[in-house]
Amino acid sequence: MKKAMLILLSCLLAITLAACGGGDSTDVTDGKAVGKVSDIKGTVRVALAGWKLENGIDALTGNPTIGLKEFLSQTFEKMYPNIKLELYEIPWENVKAKQSAMLLSKDVDVLYTGGAFASQWYQEGLLRELDDLIKGDSSFKKDIYLSGLFDSSYSTKSPDGTKQFGIPAVLGRRLTVFDTKLFQDWGVEPLTEKPTPQEIMEKAKKMTGKNPKTGEQNYGLYWSGNSLNGSTFVALTLAFGAKGAEGKLNDMKNVKWKLNTPEMVKVMEYLKEAAKLAPAGFVNAQGAENFGLAKNNIAIGLDQTGGATMSEWRSKKDKALLDRFEPRMNMGPKGEGWVAVDPFIMAKDAKDPKAAWEVLKFLSGYETQKFMYKNYSYTPTLKSPDFLDENDKFIKMALKVAEVGHSELMDEANPFYMSDIVPAVNGFISKAASGNAPDIQTFLNDLQARAEKWSASLK
Amino acid sequence: MAINQEAAQPLPSTRQRKKKWMTRNDWMGYAFSAPLIIGVLAFAIYPMFAALYMSFHQTNGTSLTGKWVGTNNYSYALSDPIFWQAIKNTIYMGVFSVILGIGFSFILASLINSLKWNLGKNFFKAVYFLPNVVSGVATSLLFSFLFFPSKEGLINFLFDLFGLQPVGWFTNPAVSRFSIVIMSLWGALGYNTIIFLAGLQSVPRDLHEAAEVDGANAFRRWLHITIPYLRPIFVFMLIMGTIGGMKRFTDVWLIGGTAGNPGGSLMTVVLYIYRNAFLAGQMGLATATSYLLFIIIMLLTMALMLLNRRKDSLD
Numbered sequence: 001m002k003k004a005m006l007i008l009l010s011c012l013l014a015i016t017l018a019a020c021g022g023g024d025s026t027d028v029t030d031g032k033a034v035g036k037v038s039d040i041k042g043t044v045r046v047a048l049a050g051w052k053l054e055n056g057i058d059a060l061t062g063n064p065t066i067g068l069k070e071f072l073s074q075t076f077e078k079m080y081p082n083i084k085l086e087l088y089e090i091p092w093e094n095v096k097a098k099q100s101a102m103l104l105s106k107d108v109d110v111l112y113t114g115g116a117f118a119s120q121w122y123q124e125g126l127l128r129e130l131d132d133l134i135k136g137d138s139s140f141k142k143d144i145y146l147s148g149l150f151d152s153s154y155s156t157k158s159p160d161g162t163k164q165f166g167i168p169a170v171l172g173r174r175l176t177v178f179d180t181k182l183f184q185d186w187g188v189e190p191l192t193e194k195p196t197p198q199e200i201m202e203k204a205k206k207m208t209g210k211n212p213k214t215g216e217q218n219y220g221l222y223w224s225g226n227s228l229n230g231s232t233f234v235a236l237t238l239a240f241g242a243k244g245a246e247g248k249l250n251d252m253k254n255v256k257w258k259l260n261t262p263e264m265v266k267v268m269e270y271l272k273e274a275a276k277l278a279p280a281g282f283v284n285a286q287g288a289e290n291f292g293l294a295k296n297n298i299a300i301g302l303d304q305t306g307g308a309t310m311s312e313w314r315s316k317k318d319k320a321l322l323d324r325f326e327p328r329m330n331m332g333p334k335g336e337g338w339v340a341v342d343p344f345i346m347a348k349d350a351k352d353p354k355a356a357w358e359v360l361k362f363l364s365g366y367e368t369q370k371f372m373y374k375n376y377s378y379t380p381t382l383k384s385p386d387f388l389d390e391n392d393k394f395i396k397m398a399l400k401v402a403e404v405g406h407s408e409l410m411d412e413a414n415p416f417y418m419s420d421i422v423p424a425v426n427g428f429i430s431k432a433a434s435g436n437a438p439d440i441q442t443f444l445n446d447l448q449a450r451a452e453k454w455s456a457s458l459k
Numbered sequence: 460m461a462i463n464q465e466a467a468q469p470l471p472s473t474r475q476r477k478k479k480w481m482t483r484n485d486w487m488g489y490a491f492s493a494p495l496i497i498g499v500l501a502f503a504i505y506p507m508f509a510a511l512y513m514s515f516h517q518t519n520g521t522s523l524t525g526k527w528v529g530t531n532n533y534s535y536a537l538s539d540p541i542f543w544q545a546i547k548n549t550i551y552m553g554v555f556s557v558i559l560g561i562g563f564s565f566i567l568a569s570l571i572n573s574l575k576w577n578l579g580k581n582f583f584k585a586v587y588f589l590p591n592v593v594s595g596v597a598t599s600l601l602f603s604f605l606f607f608p609s610k611e612g613l614i615n616f617l618f619d620l621f622g623l624q625p626v627g628w629f630t631n632p633a634v635s636r637f638s639i640v641i642m643s644l645w646g647a648l649g650y651n652t653i654i655f656l657a658g659l660q661s662v663p664r665d666l667h668e669a670a671e672v673d674g675a676n677a678f679r680r681w682l683h684i685t686i687p688y689l690r691p692i693f694v695f696m697l698i699m700g701t702i703g704g705m706k707r708f709t710d711v712w713l714i715g716g717t718a719g720n721p722g723g724s725l726m727t728v729v730l731y732i733y734r735n736a737f738l739a740g741q742m743g744l745a746t747a748t749s750y751l752l753f754i755i756i757m758l759l760t761m762a763l764m765l766l767n768r769r770k771d772s773l774d
Binding site: 093094096097100104120124125126225226227228279280281283284285286287415416418419420422423424425426427430431433434436453454457458 | 607
């Protein structure tokens, strides 16, 4: 009995060790030799929102993933052997409060974070400008980045556009994606390359109801009704020419609010009409669990990433879904929408700015972006990311959308937009979905008055 | 003789006694408790005063000082209809959560306590306590799928079996607040039950025996002995439940987002504070609202304490 137990335990131990050991495919350098670049010394503390530090498994595809620590040990640590890295993994949940605390207590030198947070910290004087470091480093090539993200995004540039405080590292994907199968079932023409809100509405209306071929309930449209950043609302303001506000982000007390204009009325009318075409759960960001997958029942998804379809492709290598779901540009006049950019930034009181700059430059550079794309499907911010999967049409489209992107005051970097406008619009959408939408002009007049009161309170 | 000599010595003066009181051992005691005292001062007392100071300033929180605005932050919050809507929602969800939570958990505890079989008691205690160890995030995710607004959700699927229309648990403003109450009942039932069980086991057996001799049946004994005897526990549960209910945030934020969707029905006071502090960067307004919430909680707690001042005949 004892022998049997011993054998059983030995087998279990062997299996466990084999499972934990992983394979030997953790090379991140593609076989290239990595040599020393500099003798620069220093300790750099890095806080990374949402990055995985350890090797693991992709929960969606089941594919093994390599953690940042492994990547850095094979690359950065060989290039800069005298720079000691202290890495902190910060979950995205409530990340602003956590990283704010690190900045205030001067416990961090370099951060990866959300673009809106970076912009607010810059205005609060917590970040270091990077212009002198960029100027003094001939090896840094800003031309590799999409110019719209590097030169004119609130996430990387000061509100007046003169100072650089961040380097774009990860791009958010906001695409219009449609299901060609449902379009065929309903006999509706596919979306054009740059579908306007009117075209989307017209076609979505035709595809809401019982599918003529399958008899299943179909929904013409989906977007997240409780989005934190109101990206669909932003795209619609661009499409209808509703500016929402005029002024400068660093002078919010003097901003002229334009929230109750006829253009904004059109935006709200559109949302009111669109709310009838989405599944009920959309007000709480539910109902699109199958979008991008075989069981999908939604014809058009606004501000989608194509992530589910690409995960299926990566894990099963079956092109059926990839052929079924097609990306299109966003709803703005040039196909633009709201473009999220997550940058790397440096704390105002970084202990060793030169060493911190080398770290920041590397983590936002080509090699790291390639590594993050291959392991975690992060969208690069580069002009020519030659490492993309040739089948990844979603990222290619996202880069096109980013190229025409521009920052307006209806942006998450605007504090009143985040704290009041987005919640108010989301509240309006949920009321419209239940058939109790308030009078649009009255709603917008109230929002305008609220915005003016808010700006006045800053004076 | 020696005894007489000692008795003849005068008693040490108060001053001398004070000197003796602060002995080396006393200093050691203070030194050992210093970490705790410093911790309380640094992490509880100081933030409270700092927040109060901040509430009279216009600041984004990067520093304590900012532009002095007097009571503007307080008047801004008090004149904001969203703040009052948040108060209304918070009280609605708090009141139902506390009343139903206490009622159900007390009945449940009484049922478990009446079991003769110890193993059965422990089994039910463990079963009902399990939800208490599940995080608020996991609970919210679980219920967002259980309460899915169409037939794909488990509850609406069951409704459909009986020919009932699906309910928009978290999508219909008319029912969303009560759905949150149901969810919080599930999460808190176990903890409340354990507290009541401990109380039930402390009710003296002789009181029940005396009442039994006088001819009182089990229900009357429960009504007239058990419930009055547990009044301090009821008050404790009421106070703790009220404080917890007024601080509701995680579940409503995860389900309704920053808007407190649907239609702002899940907007609570702490969500309002969060929006101002971390989305608008108006820490002065957020701290002022925190103090308003503190005053509301204090008043409610005082009212509940007053309710318990009546001298109980069983004390």
